[in-house]
Amino acid sequence: MPLWDFQGSTMVTSQYVRLTPDERSRQGSIWNRVPCFLKDWELHVHFKIHGAGKKNLHGDGLALWYTQERLVPGPVFGSKDNFHGLAIFLDTYPNDEATERVFPYISAMVNNGSLTYDHSKDGRWTELAGCTADLRNQNHDTFLAIRYSRGRLTVMTDVEDKNEWKNCIDIAGVQLPTGYFFGASAGTGDLSDNHDIISMKLFQLMVEHPLEDETVDWTKIEPSVSLLKSPKDNVDDPTGNFRSGPLTGWKVFLLLLCALLGIIVCAVVGAVVFQKRQERNKRFY
Numbered sequence: 001m002p003l004w005d006f007q008g009s010t011m012v013t014s015q016y017v018r019l020t021p022d023e024r025s026r027q028g029s030i031w032n033r034v035p036c037f038l039k040d041w042e043l044h045v046h047f048k049i050h051g052a053g054k055k056n057l058h059g060d061g062l063a064l065w066y067t068q069e070r071l072v073p074g075p076v077f078g079s080k081d082n083f084h085g086l087a088i089f090l091d092t093y094p095n096d097e098a099t100e101r102v103f104p105y106i107s108a109m110v111n112n113g114s115l116t117y118d119h120s121k122d123g124r125w126t127e128l129a130g131c132t133a134d135l136r137n138q139n140h141d142t143f144l145a146i147r148y149s150r151g152r153l154t155v156m157t158d159v160e161d162k163n164e165w166k167n168c169i170d171i172a173g174v175q176l177p178t179g180y181f182f183g184a185s186a187g188t189g190d191l192s193d194n195h196d197i198i199s200m201k202l203f204q205l206m207v208e209h210p211l212e213d214e215t216v217d218w219t220k221i222e223p224s225v226s227l228l229k230s231p232k233d234n235v236d237d238p239t240g241n242f243r244s245g246p247l248t249g250w251k252v253f254l255l256l257l258c259a260l261l262g263i264i265v266c267a268v269v270g271a272v273v274f275q276k277r278q279e280r281n282k283r284f285y
Contacts, residue, residue, distance in 0.1 A: 006030045007071055008078065019062065019078065019186035019195040022051040027078035029185035030197065031070040037178045039218060040149040040205035045184070047144065049092060049104075049136045051193035058136070059093030059191040061104070064146065065183040066176065076117045078187035084113045085180050085223050088146055088155060089123060092136055093191060096121050102132040106144070108155060108169050110176070112223045128153075128225060131168040135159045136193070148176060149205050173226035178218040 001012060010028035011018045019028035043064070051058050063077035067085030074080035077089060092104045099122060107123055107130035109115070115126045135142050140161035147154040155169035182202065186195030 001030070003033050004030055005033060005071055008073060016048070016196040016198045019184065019197065020188050020192070022053075022188075022192050022194045024188055024190060024192050026192065027073055027185070027187045028195075029071070029073070029078050029183055031065075031183035032181055035179045035181055036066070036202070037218075038202075038204050039178060039209065039213075040207040042145060042147040042149075042203045042205055043182065044199075044201045044203070045144045045146075046198040046200075047090075047142060047184075048138075048196040048198060049090065049142075049193055050196075051137070053191060053193065056093065056103075057191055058193045060187050060189055060193075061089060061091040061093065062184065062186040062195045063090070064088040064144070065185065066146075066148075066180050067183070068180050070181040070183055075119065075187075078185035079183070081117055082113050082115065083111050086110055086146075086148075086153070086174075086176055087117075088144070090133075090135065090144070091122055092193065094122060095119055096124070099124075101130075104133055104135050106131055106133050106135075106155065106157065106168055108153065108171065110153075110174060110223050110225050128171050129169045131157075133157050133159050133168065141198075147205070148174070149207050150209065151175060171225065175221050175224045175226070177221040177223065 006012060006017070006029065008028035009020050009026040010030060011021070017030055019030070020026040045064060047062065049062060061077055063079060065079060065085065065087055067083045067087070069080050069083055072080040087109045089107050089109065090104060091107065094101065094103045105122070107127045109117065109123060109126050109128060111126070117123050118125055135157070138159065143158040145156045145165060151172060151174055153169065153171045153174040156165040157168050158165055160166070182200065184197050184200065
């Protein structure tokens with residue numbers, strides 16, 4: 001494959017690239033050799049996840065990457081943990097039995113190297129957003145699109161044989177540098193699947209940027225999301241997005257303040273009502 005490197009269990013054919021066969025404990029990946037210096041881009045991925053396993057007897061899933069590191073095997077769907085950049089996970093197996101999510105599940109994660117993907121919780125603590133998508137063992141073609149433009153990350157799916165994109169993830173405030181590499185990886189554990197990449201096509205988006213963007217060194221930007229909460233302050237939400245978890249100090253203060261104001265209002269209203277009743281009783285007698 002010109003301009004591409006592969007490793008692990010990856011098998012290259014004229015029809016597709018198989019990252020893992022339907023066998024246990026396999027890892028494989030493919031990575032582009034040329035860094036991407038586009039500020040605005042859209043990646044279309046034609047893929048297929050299939051195998052002999054029924055119901056929940058299959059796994060683990062596939063990941064699509066735009067990262068600084070490349071060709072580094074690891075525990076996150078066959079690739080490196082604590083990465084720098086963007087990952088889109090197509091997770092086909094629920095490791096957390098308590099989860100209310102429906103799998104297969106697509107999620108997004110942005111990392112500056114400091115975050116760890118928690119497989120036991122299906123990455124919930126570091127997930128930006130996600131959606132359920134019935135993408136496994138389909139008899140028709142399945143596609144995924146990742147669009148990054150002016151700090152907005154959008155992920156769309158076409159897995160229902162309707163030949164149209166369906167929104168899955170839409171997040172503003174995402175900062176990704178240029179000069180990173182595109183890749184795909186997959187991993188299997190005690191359960192397995194075939195994870196195939198049929199094509200990956202990158203498109204440049206022609207978008208106008210403010211003049212001040214011309215002075216920015218886009219290769220030095222740190223991957224970040226301005227609206228991302230601290231992972232410890234987030235809990236699982238069946239909708240696929242974060243909601244606030246443990247109360248922080250300022251939240252406790254606001255709650256106490258509201259409670260105090262409520263008590264004062266109730267006391268004033270009670271006093272007024274009591275005084276009027278007293279006046280009525282005096283007039284009656």
